[in-house]
Amino acid sequence: MSVVETKVPAGFVPVYTRPKALSDKRFTYCPGCDHGIITRLVAEAIDELGIQERTVGVAPVGCAVFLYEFFRCDFAQAAHGRACAVATGIKRANPELIVFTYQGDGDLAAIGTAETVHAANRGENITVIFVNNQIYGMTGGQMAPTTLPGMRTTTTPEGRDLRSTGYPLKISEMLAQLDGPAYITRQAVFDVRHVQMARKAILRAFRNQLEGKGFSLVEIVASCPTNLRIPPAEGVRWVKEQALKYFPLGDLKVRE
Amino acid sequence: MEIGVVFAGFGGQGILLAGKVLAQAAMERGFEVTWLPSYGPEMRGGTANCTVVIADEPVGSPIVDRPQILVAMNGPSLERFGPRVAPGGTIIFNASLVSAPFARADVRLLPIPMNAIAQELGEVRAANMVALGAVVKVLGLFPLEAVAEALSKELGARGRERLLEVNRQALLRGFSLA
Amino acid sequence: MKVLMRGNEAMAEAAIRAGCRTYFGYPITPQNEILEYMAAHLPAVGGACVQAESEVAAINMCYGAAAAGVRTLTSSSSPGISLKMEGISYLAGARLPVVIINVMRAGPGLGNIAPAQGDYFQATKGGGHGDYRLIVLAPSTVQEAAELVMLAFELADRYRVPAMILADGMLGQMMEPVELPPPIPPERIPPKPWALTGAKGRPPNVVSSFDLDPHRFREILRGLWDVYRQIQRDEVRWEEYQTEDAELVLVAYGTMGRICRTVVRRARREGLRVGLFRPITLWPFPSEPLRRLSARVPVFLTVELSAGQMWEDVRLSVDGRAQTPFYGELGGVVPTPEEILNEVKKYVRG
Numbered sequence: 073m074s075v076v077e078t079k080v081p082a083g084f085v086p087v088y089t090r091p092k093a094l095s096d097k098r099f100t101y102c103p104g105c106d107h108g109i110i111t112r113l114v115a116e117a118i119d120e121l122g123i124q125e126r127t128v129g130v131a132p133v134g135c136a137v138f139l140y141e142f143f144r145c146d147f148a149q150a151a152h153g154r155a156c157a158v159a160t161g162i163k164r165a166n167p168e169l170i171v172f173t174y175q176g177d178g179d180l181a182a183i184g185t186a187e188t189v190h191a192a193n194r195g196e197n198i199t200v201i202f203v204n205n206q207i208y209g210m211t212g213g214q215m216a217p218t219t220l221p222g223m224r225t226t227t228t229p230e231g232r233d234l235r236s237t238g239y240p241l242k243i244s245e246m247l248a249q250l251d252g253p254a255y256i257t258r259q260a261v262f263d264v265r266h267v268q269m270a271r272k273a274i275l276r277a278f279r280n281q282l283e284g285k286g287f288s289l290v291e292i293v294a295s296c297p298t299n300l301r302i303p304p305a306e307g308v309r310w311v312k313e314q315a316l317k318y319f320p321l322g323d324l325k326v327r328e
Numbered sequence: 329m330e331i332g333v334v335f336a337g338f339g340g341q342g343i344l345l346a347g348k349v350l351a352q353a354a355m356e357r358g359f360e361v362t363w364l365p366s367y368g369p370e371m372r373g374g375t376a377n378c379t380v381v382i383a384d385e386p387v388g389s390p391i392v393d394r395p396q397i398l399v400a401m402n403g404p405s406l407e408r409f410g411p412r413v414a415p416g417g418t419i420i421f422n423a424s425l426v427s428a429p430f431a432r433a434d435v436r437l438l439p440i441p442m443n444a445i446a447q448e449l450g451e452v453r454a455a456n457m458v459a460l461g462a463v464v465k466v467l468g469l470f471p472l473e474a475v476a477e478a479l480s481k482e483l484g485a486r487g488r489e490r491l492l493e494v495n496r497q498a499l500l501r502g503f504s505l506a
Numbered sequence: 507m508k509v510l511m512r513g514n515e516a517m518a519e520a521a522i523r524a525g526c527r528t529y530f531g532y533p534i535t536p537q538n539e540i541l542e543y544m545a546a547h548l549p550a551v552g553g554a555c556v557q558a559e560s561e562v563a564a565i566n567m568c569y570g571a572a573a574a575g576v577r578t579l580t581s582s583s584s585p586g587i588s589l590k591m592e593g594i595s596y597l598a599g600a601r602l603p604v605v606i607i608n609v610m611r612a613g614p615g616l617g618n619i620a621p622a623q624g625d626y627f628q629a630t631k632g633g634g635h636g637d638y639r640l641i642v643l644a645p646s647t648v649q650e651a652a653e654l655v656m657l658a659f660e661l662a663d664r665y666r667v668p669a670m671i672l673a674d675g676m677l678g679q680m681m682e683p684v685e686l687p688p689p690i691p692p693e694r695i696p697p698k699p700w701a702l703t704g705a706k707g708r709p710p711n712v713v714s715s716f717d718l719d720p721h722r723f724r725e726i727l728r729g730l731w732d733v734y735r736q737i738q739r740d741e742v743r744w745e746e747y748q749t750e751d752a753e754l755v756l757v758a759y760g761t762m763g764r765i766c767r768t769v770v771r772r773a774r775r776e777g778l779r780v781g782l783f784r785p786i787t788l789w790p791f792p793s794e795p796l797r798r799l800s801a802r803v804p805v806f807l808t809v810e811l812s813a814g815q816m817w818e819d820v821r822l823s824v825d826g827r828a829q830t831p832f833y834g835e836l837g838g839v840v841p842t843p844e845e846i847l848n849e850v851k852k853y854v855r856g
Contacts, residue, residue: 095710125706128574131714140712146702148573149714151596154566157558161570161578162702164554165528169574169704187566190559348681352510355683363510363681367536367619386647388768390680390761393842 074098091115093124097141102209104304106294106311107135109261110203110270111142114174117275118145121282127170128162130155134176135209153184156191159198170281172199177218178208181243188243195252195286199277202243205294206315213299217241220318225299240318244291248324254280255288256325260316262295262308285327293319329384332392333463335456336377336409337401337422342456345482346399347378350460353478354382357470362390375404382469397466399459401442406430420462420506422455438462438506445501451491454498461502472503508683513648513673514539514581516684517607518547520652521579523689524659526605527553528578530567532560532586535619536675537609540581561586565593565606572602573713575701577659581607583675584625585616587633594668595634599715601700601730603662605655606640607671609678612838620838621674621761626815629672630789637727639734641669641741642788646763648682654786656687661741663696665733672788674811676761676840743786744795748774752781754805754854757796757820759785761840762809768843769850777856788816793823800827805853809846810834829853 075096080086093115101107118124124145131139133152140147150158155173163171180188180202191198207225208214215225215232218240222231248256255277259270270292277288293315295307302310335347344365351363365378379395381387394414400406400421407430413419415434424443440462442455457479464472476496483492511519518540521529529544544555554571558564564580571578582590587608597604608629612622627633629642641661645651651673658669702711717723745763748770749755758766763784773780783799783806785792800806806828808817814832821830833849835841 126704128702128704130570137716140710140714144705144710146705146710147712147714148570148702149600149712149716150569151566151592154562154569154593157563157566158570158573160556160563161528161530161567161572162574163570164556164567165571165574165576165578166703169702186559187563190563194556348510351681355508355510361510361683364676365679367675367679386767387682387764388771389765389843390676391765391840391842393844 091119093118093144094142095144099142100138101135102298104295104297104307105135106205106261106292106307107203109267110201110292110294111136111139113261113267113271113274114172114201115143116271117278120275121278123170123278123282126168127172130159130162130171130173132173132175132179133210134179136174136176136203137210139174153179153182154187155179155184156187156196156198156200160191160194160196163196163198167197170199170278172201172278174201175203176209177202177204177206177216181217181241189247192247192287192289193250193252195254197281197284197286199281200287200289201274202289202291203294204291204319205296206240207296207299209296209299220314242319244289244324247289253287253289253325254285254327257289257323258291258293258319258321260293260311260321262311293321330387331382331397331467332395333380333382333397333399334377334392334395334409335380335399335401335459336375336405339374339376341376341401342453343376343401344378346456346460347380349475349478349482350463351380352482353470353474354380356478357474359383359469360385360387362387364390377405377409382467397463399463400426401455401459402426403428418466420459420466422459438466440502440505442502446498449494449497449501451494454494457495457498458502461499462506464499465503465506472499475499508685510681511648511684512539512679512681513651514609514678515543516648516652516686517655517671517673518543519686520655521605521659522547522551522553523687524577524656525690525692525695526577526579526659527551528568528571528576529553529555530558530564530571530578530580532558532564532582534583534586536611536678537581537583537607539678540607561589562593565590565597568604569593569597569600569602572597572604573600573702575698575703577663577695579605579607581609583609583611584613584622587625587628591628591634594640595636595638596715597668598634598638598640599636600713601666602668602713603666604668605658605662605671606668607655607673610672610674618838619675621676621811621840622838623674623760623762623811624815625672626788626810626812629670630791638730639789641665641667641737642672643669644672644759644763644786644788645677646760646784648677648680649684651677652684652686656690665737667733667737672760674761738790741787742790742792742794744792745784745786747782747784749781749783749799749803751779752803753779754807754850755781755783755799755803756807756809756846756850757783757785757816758809759788759816762811765840765843766809766846769846772843772847773850778850778854780850780854785816791819791823793819796820796823797825800824803828805829805831807850807853808832809841811840812836
């Protein structure tokens with residue numbers, strides 16, 4: 073296993089350290105992938121709230137399938153799309169636990185749409201981290217429900233044609249219409265300011281659960297440079313200039 | 329000993345309840361018993377039937393191809409189940425609703441105006457208990473009181489005094505006519 | 507004290523007495539009484555009942571609850587069990603002890619709600635993807651249904667293998683007197699050090715069926731099959747009725763098993779030497795006792811509410827040592843004792 077080693081030279085004081093909630097395992101994400109930042113933000117939130125020993129994560133099928141190796145907390149690996157149902161089972165069995173899912177757009181917004189919508193509608197007291205990078209990463213770049221119009225994928229070689237494949241699915245807007253959820257927000261991590269905002273949103277989504285407020289979902293608009301076939305740095309521009317046109321940032325529902 | 333009793337009629341005539349009360353009473357008196365309802369779409373509106381098997385050893389088949397006793401609370405039930413009754417068996421039918429004669433020489437035909445009697449008692453829904461009273465007499469396995477006790481248990485909180493009394497009267501009337 | 511209970515309700519109550527504290531289900535006839543009973547009674551014992559949005563969601567909720575270390579139940583009927591199959595494969599892979607009740611109805615497709623036994627292959631040969639088995643228990647009376655539900659929880663926990671109760675619409679809907687076993691004291695439920703309870707004072711636990719390395723995954727599966735072999739050795743259950751001098755043995759399970767008991771009684775009254783072999787565990791199938799019996803019984807007539815599924819296991823067990831004819835009904839039609847007896851008379855004479 074590839075392990076992270078941090079050596080601090082004599083005379084230096086570490087100010088940026090690895091969150092305690094993360095294990096020593098090195099992330100397996102591709103260069104430029106936003107998962108690394110988002111995974112870290114979740115770990116920071118767990119640290120900040122001091123809940124590592126009572127947190128149970130639910131890993132999806134997708135690029136975050138190895139999530140249980142990255143975290144130093146209990147984890148369940150769920151079938152494709154079923155993370156919200158698995159989280160429901162864990163939470164109902166033991167409401168003392170803090171339960172979160174971490175899912176991509178294929179997992180949450182295609183095959184797992186029903187599980188997601190109904191967990192939200194029940195106001196299930198869980199935290200959902202939804203990474204929307206508009207593509208199936210792990211399987212090699214097929215069209216996702218969130219794929220942008222005209223966007224080339226391996227299954228839309230001429231670009232996504234709205235007439236035959238429909239429109240990018242706006243899950244957060246859909247969920248925000250329901251009475252069940254407590255908190256639905258859309259964030260991004262393409263610069264420091266947005267990372268800080270996303271960090272606060274994730275923290276809030278966990279705090280909601282601690283306070284028993286119910287279902288909280290943080291969507292993070294991300295990019296997948298590998299499957300977009302662009303250099304990692306271009307991913308930042310992709311999110312800012314392309315993805316945000318369809319997926320504008322901000323809180324969609326906040327129940328106090 | 330293994331006796332099969334089929335209760336059949338319209339949905340809403342209390343067919344399943346009559347069977348259940350019989351099964352409960354037989355169980356309380358130490359018999360082995362099964363109660364098998366028709367289930368699903370049939371239980372809404374259409375026809376309803378249930379089979380009660382009373383035995384002195386564990387019941388094998390809960391389905392009875394040749395019942396010893398048939399309670400037919402309407403015409404269609406008599407037509408459907410009448411031919412299946414075992415030779416020497418008894419058909420108790422609702423004379424208030426069945427006018428056409430049913431011809432079988434090898435069984436005992438017992439016409440009882442179940443609806444008319446229930447109406448006399450001021451509770452038309454008690455027709456099923458009139459039928460059950462007759463079944464208890466034909467069976468001859470336990471006293472009517474066993475069924476009355478089982479009924480009050482089954483009705484439980486729903487069993488208001490007046491309702492219990494009417495049903496008791498209905499059981500008695502059916503019993504005495506058989 | 508005996509109480510008159512519907513099969514579905516008796517199974518639900520037995521689950522609660524077995525310490526089941528979470529139930530996840532979706533309505534489908536003929537097993538709705540289980541969900542309804544749980545909705546009415548689980549909260550009172552501090553448990554949780556969720557009517558899920560689908561059978562797919564329900565089985566995955568079970569995955570979560572079992573992973574959290576709590577005894578959990580789901581129930582459905584044939585089409586719904588098909589939907590659960592993905593989740594059941596994951597339960598087997600992740601070694602989660604969940605009890606699944608299948609109150610079978612006639613299929614394929616929407617079929618109808620009448621009793622049938624067409625899900626035998628699905629239950630005993632896998633059903634979902636991959637190399638796994640379920641412990642499959644087939645009750646034939648309401649009393650036995652209650653007892654086997656409690657046993658299913660015990661076996662599931664002991665071996666960390668999901669267990670299925672294979673019942674049918676008749677057993678689910680019928681009422682019979684039941685002597686309910688007493689509740690299991692919580693301290694008798696085995697501890698689950700592998701469960702997801704929060705990584706406090708121990709390394710994190712992971713519940714997963716995933717391993718990308720074929721050699722490592724092979725070792726996991728070899729371990730799983732060691733467990734299966736142990737179950738095959740220690741947990742085979744069956745009943746024999748009047749087989750001692752039998753010239754023909756009926757082989758039938760569940761509802762068909764009890765109907766065949768009536769056939770045996772009637773045959774004996776007519777002087778026909780007929781017996782009954784009733785598998786109670788469908789997996790592990792009682793092959794060895796059936797094989798022993800085939801040394802002296804010339805005919806094994808398998809009777810099923812299917813086109814002949816358990817029949818294959820009977821033939822494998824008898825392995826040519828005796829005649830193995832089949833009699834079955836399709837589509838939810840239940841043969842009468844008379845019809846089966848007529849079939850029996852083709853092979854034996856008084």
